[in-house]
Amino acid sequence: MIFIYLALALPALVVVIASFSASAYVSFPPKGFSIGAYVAFFQDRAWVGAALTSLKLAFSSALISGVVGSYVAIFVSRRRFFGLAWVEWWFTAPLSVPHVALGLAFLVWYSSLGIVATFPGLLAGHVILTTPYVIRLVGSSVAGFNWQFMDAAATLGASPRRAMVTILLPMIRSGIIGGVLLAFIISFDDIVIALFLSGPETMTLPMRMYTYLDQSPGVIVAAAGSILVLFSLLVMAALQRVVGLGKVFGIDGRNDVRPGAPLG
């Protein structure tokens, strides 16, 4: 069993080890020890540019899908009328589309809209990709919220807005923060949507890594990968603190088993 856990961590570990190699190309065992690849990474404007594009993209899509997803999740759980189940389905449908098909659909449709290879186009794709996860996490938070608190607040004279800000939002805060963090990391890690929608001006970090991997993976790619790992670990630690990784992936004891990818 220990071996299996090791095998799960091995690929990421190997990339980090290889990134400290002193030779220009990755080989095992690494020849010597050097941080040259990291120096080269930060001196290369194209790599830094790609990292900045990824950060900007991940921040923007986390912010937008955070607002959209939280709004929809809260609205759907509060109001009950015919059609709202469809609203939830509408926003979580991207979960059941394979990423390549999603990417191609974006390419074909967004090229008619003229936004392929632009930042807004990429952002739109990523918001579609990440919103369902926010809805799921915020939704499971709101499901545990007792709406009678809001009635109590109203009885005590609070305006709906005040009740919302001082009671509802603080009580489901962990779901919202968790959703935003998850959206951030999904956008930051995404490769397939970027494959179809990014252009030379909007090259993301995973996309640039991928292009290099297809040709000759130099040690600088390993350095870029290690930076990606570092980011993932930071977000993971934050997620674990705020909501617990179990809840992020849909295990908090109360959930039913259901098909569908916890993470595409």
Place this chain on the structure above:
Amino acid sequence: MDAAAVQSFGVTKRRLFGRLALFLGYAFLILLVAGFGAFFVLAILRLLAQSIGLQGFSLAGLTAQNWLTFLVDPFHRQSLVTTFEIAGITTAITLVIGFPLALHINAASPARRGVFLLLLLSPLLISVVLRTYGWVIILGNQGLISWLLQVLDLVNSPQTLMYNKTAVVVALTQVFLPHLVLPIFVSLQQQDPRLVKAAGTLGASPARAFFDVTLPLALPGVVAGSATVFALAAGSYVTVSLIGGPRVFTLPITVADQALGLFNWDLAAGAGGLLLLINIAVLVLVTSYIKSRQKGVFGH
């Protein structure tokens, strides 16, 4: 104005604002639904239209060619077969490794269970590109395994283990294992541990208790997890393209090659539509199975 009139005016005003807020709330929701429709639903519809040659509102170019070619043309049929082959074998292997792993995590003490779950889940947040790159370093010609084989004197020149279906399945198994273990673990968690004890008291051997109690109760998790892994493996692009190299063709590879390399969007859309269909078929089958089981257990 007397006091009562002021108060009633205040109440109407508040009610009015309440109505307005509710109206704006719905308006914003409708706006979001429309936006999501414009950037997602229309994209999917456009993809399907493209795959059957629908241009605008004209039915002139209507064709089933881009779908049928995956049954008729030997090369494209092979990519469909390979897709099922890779997804099927990956699912089977993850099941063989994943079920004992789920049992192991479930049997651990709560403190250790948390650690095991963390170890299991953490790879999920690391980009697929990166995990695949790790496999390139492990399996490649200057890689870890090649080096180990040389150290052990089993081979005397660098060997590449990539660019074949086996390597693809190995990498996919690692990448998707957590997706299988999680639902099985959830099913195991939901079982009452006293059931196995009761089976023992009634004279069942541990093996019999496992096959007659634990396994049947864990079946929804097994089915959900297997379906997820199958769908993910069938739709996997990055891992198949990097580890499989130029000789392994699956539907996602066809989608990307046709769309990005050859600019044949029609055929790419056919492959993408087919992939979507497979995904939805798997989801529908599994969801109806789980629903029917829940009815069977609780529906009396």
